[in-house]
Amino acid sequence: MAIPEEHSWRYIFHFTDIRNLDSIIKHGLLCTNLKNEQGIKHQNIANMTIQERRATMDVPVGPGGKVHDYVPFYFSSINPMLLSKLNQKNVDQPHIIYLCVKIGRLENNDVVFTSSSANTNEPPIFYDDVVHLNDLSWDMIDSWKWKMPTEEDKHKKMAEALIHGHIGIDEVDAIVVYNSEVRQEVERIFDDNHVKAPAILFDHDSKIQKYSFYYTKFFFKDRKNETLVVGPDCLFDEYNKLLDYIKSERQKKKDTYPYKTIKDLVVALDNNFSTLAELKNVEGLMQDYEPHNDTVDDHTKKVVAEMKQQDYFKSASEEKKNILLLASYLHDMGKGPKDKWKQGKMAGAYLDHPLDAIPMLARVFTEEIENLSDEEIRLACMLVVYHDIVGDCMMKERDKSQIVRIMENDDDLDMLFAIAYADVEAIRMFWGLDLLCKKAIFFKEIKELEQGL
Numbered sequence: 001m002a003i004p005e006e007h008s009w010r011y012i013f014h015f016t017d018i019r020n021l022d023s024i025i026k027h028g029l030l031c032t033n034l035k036n037e038q039g040i041k042h043q044n045i046a047n048m049t050i051q052e053r054r055a056t057m058d059v060p061v062g063p064g065g066k067v068h069d070y071v072p073f074y075f076s077s078i079n080p081m082l083l084s085k086l087n088q089k090n091v092d093q094p095h096i097i098y099l100c101v102k103i104g105r106l107e108n109n110d111v112v113f114t115s116s117s118a119n120t121n122e123p124p125i126f127y128d129d130v131v132h133l134n135d136l137s138w139d140m141i142d143s144w145k146w147k148m149p150t151e152e153d154k155h156k157k158m159a160e161a162l163i164h165g166h167i168g169i170d171e172v173d174a175i176v177v178y179n180s181e182v183r184q185e186v187e188r189i190f191d192d193n194h195v196k197a198p199a200i201l202f203d204h205d206s207k208i209q210k211y212s213f214y215y216t217k218f219f220f221k222d223r224k225n226e227t228l229v230v231g232p233d234c235l236f237d238e239y240n241k242l243l244d245y246i247k248s249e250r251q252k253k254k255d256t257y258p259y260k261t262i263k264d265l266v267v268a269l270d271n272n273f274s275t276l277a278e279l280k281n282v283e284g285l286m287q288d289y290e291p292h293n294d295t296v297d298d299h300t301k302k303v304v305a306e307m308k309q310q311d312y313f314k315s316a317s318e319e320k321k322n323i324l325l326l327a328s329y330l331h332d333m334g335k336g337p338k339d340k341w342k343q344g345k346m347a348g349a350y351l352d353h354p355l356d357a358i359p360m361l362a363r364v365f366t367e368e369i370e371n372l373s374d375e376e377i378r379l380a381c382m383l384v385v386y387h388d389i390v391g392d393c394m395m396k397e398r399d400k401s402q403i404v405r406i407m408e409n410d411d412d413l414d415m416l417f418a419i420a421y422a423d424v425e426a427i428r429m430f431w432g433l434d435l436l437c438k439k440a441i442f443f444k445e446i447k448e449l450e451q452g453l
Contacts, residue, residue: 001130003104010103011173011208012073012161015082017043017095018177018185025193028166029099032068045091047081047397050119062112062128063164070112070162073101076141077176077211080154081119083146083228086215087351089392090399092231097186098176098213100201103161105171106130110164117158124159144212174199176213178227217352220340229351232402239385239406242358246377249366257370262322262380265369269329273297276368278360279329281337286345291427296335302426303419304328312418320415323376327383327419333360354385361385382406383419390420394435394442404450413446 014029020042027040032051035042054067063069077098085091106113107130115125115136127135137156140148148154175198177183183200190197203213215228230238259265265275274280282296292299307313307328313321334357338344361381365372386406390413392398407413417439425432 001107003107003130004133007103007133009210010075011077011100011211012075012103012105013077013079014071014073014099014101015079015096016099017045018097018182018189019043019095021097021186021189022193024099025169025190025195028168029071029163030166031071031164033066034166045085045096047084047119053121054118057118057123059112059126059162061126063110065164067118067162070164071167072118073161073163075113075136075159075161076143076157077208077213078144078146078157078215080147080158081117083215086227086229086231088396088398089229089232089235089351089402090397092233093214093227093229094178094182094234095231096178096214097182099172100174100176100208101167101171102173105163105167106133106161108163111161112164113161114159116152116155118160118162119158120155124155142210146215169195172198174201174207176201176203176205176208178202178214230355232399235355235385236402236405238355238358239381242362242381242385243378245362246365246381247374249362250372254367254370257368259369261371262326262369262376263318266322266325266329269326273301273329276330276333276364278333278336278364282333282335283338284344285336285338285341287335288345289348292346296332299426300329300332303331303422306422306425306432307418310418310421312414319376320379320411323379323383324415324418327380327387328422330357330361330364330380330384331387331419331423333357333384354388357384378408379412379415382412383415386416387419387423390416390442391424391431391435394420394438395431400446400449403446407446407450413443417443 016024023040023042027038030038030040032055057067059065059067059070082091082096086093105111112126112128113133114127118124136159137153140153140157141159143157148157175186177186177200179202186200187197199207201207217223217226217228259268268275269279274283279297279300282300285296287294287296287299304325307324313324316324332353334353334355335346335350361384365377365380389398389403393400393403403413403416417435421432421435424435
């Protein structure tokens with residue numbers, strides 16, 4: 001059977017990390033079982049729990065076997081799984097490329113497709129006749145909306161085309177990339193392999209203008225082309241640039257500074273929250289979303305109070321106490337300024353506020369405090385830029401290796417845990433209790449991971 005005429009313009013999409021492209025050119029796109037058999041390692045962006053289900057899920061039509069005997073493609077270019085990985089801060093969206101194959105590939109007898117994702121406990125319907133393309137939920141598949149009304153709808157949006165075994169790079173009609181820098185890198189990888197590259201396209205190029213691929217900060221007019229959430233590698237780069245910038249700028253001594261030490265600034269903040277312009281700019285900024293129902297300044301003051309109650313804080317050196325308190329005051333300043341939000345209200349969580357705090361940290365540590373050691377700068381910046389990392393790793397499946405990468409000694413983890421605990425305890429008490437109950441196991445996992453790396 002031929003593809004129904006109304007669907008003949010379509011593509012199917014496989015998204016992957018650009019660091020896998022060289023291997024894909026050399027070996028083709030391989031199913032998981034073939035990659036494992038051949039010992040081919042890829043940069044993996046898949047959910048491991050889901051992969052366990054796919055490894056055992058039967059394919060009752062076509063060539064048969066298990067889902068892991070097939071290379072997965074999606075009919076939809078806006079993929080809820082990618083959004084989930086972004087929100088977990090486990091993916092750098094600029095690293096993601098889309099391999100586009102014409103839908104006519106489904107006419108081959110090595111292809112099956114599904115009514116929804118093959119990620120659930122209950123298997124989807126499997127088809128091996130393209131006449132059943134009309135049975136798919138195209139209104140959901142074609143929607144550019146980020147989220148679907150129900151979990152069932154989300155999985156229908158992620159209906160899959162599964163190609164048995166492998167597919168060669170020569171069958172890829174186009175590659176969609178995030179920006180011109182990534183396109184240059186894709187071109188270089190093809191040139192190094194002496195293989196002609198397919199068309200390399202950007203979001204909404206004429207060849208694929210009916211599709212959208214990347215999630216961006218559309219809610220900020222001046223930043224609508226930025227990635228929705230900055231991923232681990234890009235954040236780590238920005239963090240290191242911050243430290244280098246502060247150290248470099250502090251070589252140029254100012255005549256006067258408002259504060260001699262971190263302690264002096266903390267005392268000033270205790271007396272007047274608005275002492276720093278960055279904190280004045282979040283005063284009255286309402287957080288109108290679960291689990292928040294307060295202003296940024298009220299929440300911040302609660303975090304500072306919770307920090308002072310911790311046993312770890314009470315036993316810390318005076319230097320570290322002051323660093324922990326300053327970081328507690330500064331940890332949410334990246335949510336501001338208030339005027340970047342409509343009517344001065346945050347209607348949803350903004351996951352990139354640690355990133356947006358980076359230029360603010362640069363100003364504070366170059367203009368406000370006279371006496372600062374490199375270690376004080378590192379610790380304070382680490383605690384602000386990564387104040388969410390422990391909670392995210394323990395509660396939201398963020399990759400723990402990101403913690404290992406920023407740690408320079410064991411006490412770093414204690415300090416990161418302290419600010420995470422103060423933050424969640426200031427929101428909901430039982431969240432803090434949950435962190436405490438899991439702390440010993442979590443610290444053991446980090447130590448094992450650190451030794452393994």
